[in-house]
Amino acid sequence: MSLDQILQRIRTAETNAGRASGSVKLIAVSKVQPNERVAEVLTQGHRCFGENRVQEAAGKWPEFRASFEGVDLHLIGPLQSNKVRQAFGLFDAIHSVDRPKLAQAIARIAQEEGHCPDVFLQVNTGEEDQKAGVPPAAADEFIAECRGLDLPIRGLMCIPPADEEPSLHFALLAKIAARNDLTGLSMGMSGDFESAIAQGATHVRVGSAIFGARTTT
Numbered sequence: 173m174s175l176d177q178i179l180q181r182i183r184t185a186e187t188n189a190g191r192a193s194g195s196v197k198l199i200a201v202s203k204v205q206p207n208e209r210v211a212e213v214l215t216q217g218h219r220c221f222g223e224n225r226v227q228e229a230a231g232k233w234p235e236f237r238a239s240f241e242g243v244d245l246h247l248i249g250p251l252q253s254n255k256v257r258q259a260f261g262l263f264d265a266i267h268s269v270d271r272p273k274l275a276q277a278i279a280r281i282a283q284e285e286g287h288c289p290d291v292f293l294q295v296n297t298g299e300e301d302q303k304a305g306v307p308p309a310a311a312d313e314f315i316a317e318c319r320g321l322d323l324p325i326r327g328l329m330c331i332p333p334a335d336e337e338p339s340l341h342f343a344l345l346a347k348i349a350a351r352n353d354l355t356g357l358s359m360g361m362s363g364d365f366e367s368a369i370a371q372g373a374t375h376v377r378v379g380s381a382i383f384g385a386r387t388t389t
């Protein structure tokens with residue numbers, strides 16, 4: 173699908189949910205896509221992108237930033253504590269803050285650097301062993317801890333289990349956010365972003381629907 177078609181579907185989903193037009197931000201997930209495709213989407217005027225690996229982002233985004241003004245790059249994949257400083261130089265937002273040690277590293281480097289990317293705290297709504305994120309039962313405490321570190325918390329993020337109805341997970345994430353007075357919700361991918369918008373998503377992460385199927389990962 174074209175970028176315009178996806179943007180149109182987002183606007184329609186906003187309207188259907190009774191939400192203001194423009195309240196949902198599209199993060200175009202460009203991981204493992206050919207640079208020509210990413211450049212095409214940049215040329216069409218889109219500026220907000222997502223990558224799931226620090227190393228991969230480091231290999232292409234400094235150059236894209238030099239050619240296109242106003243790039244807004246989001247890290248949506250795991251972050252190791254020893255890569256936090258590098259991530260600060262690459263990303264405007266980090267969606268994968270999922271443990272105290274990482275939150276503490278971000279807080280320390282924010283002090284040193286004098287700035288901090290926006291932060292989303294990842295919740296493992298499906299309580300899957302192989303997935304990152306704090307379990308739902310530990311979310312309130314983790315949010316409080318991150319607030320204590322003065323992190324610029326924009327909201328929460330989740331990746332629902334592949335084999336379950338995603339809307340239940342979106343609703344759970346929205347509920348945890350609401351009771352903690354957080355407004356940002358990073359949820360919804362190519363197959364389910366309209367349902368995520370119905371549940372209050374503010375950031376949808378859409379890759380293959382825009383760029384086509386990925387050959388790896």
Ligand SMILES: *Cc1c(COP(=O)(O)O)cnc(C)c1O
Pocket residue numbers: 201203224248249331361362363377378379380381
């Ligand atoms: C790859 C990825 C996406 C995009 O997935 P699509 O199904 O291609 O839209 C969204 N979120 C995360 C965390 C991802 O790793």
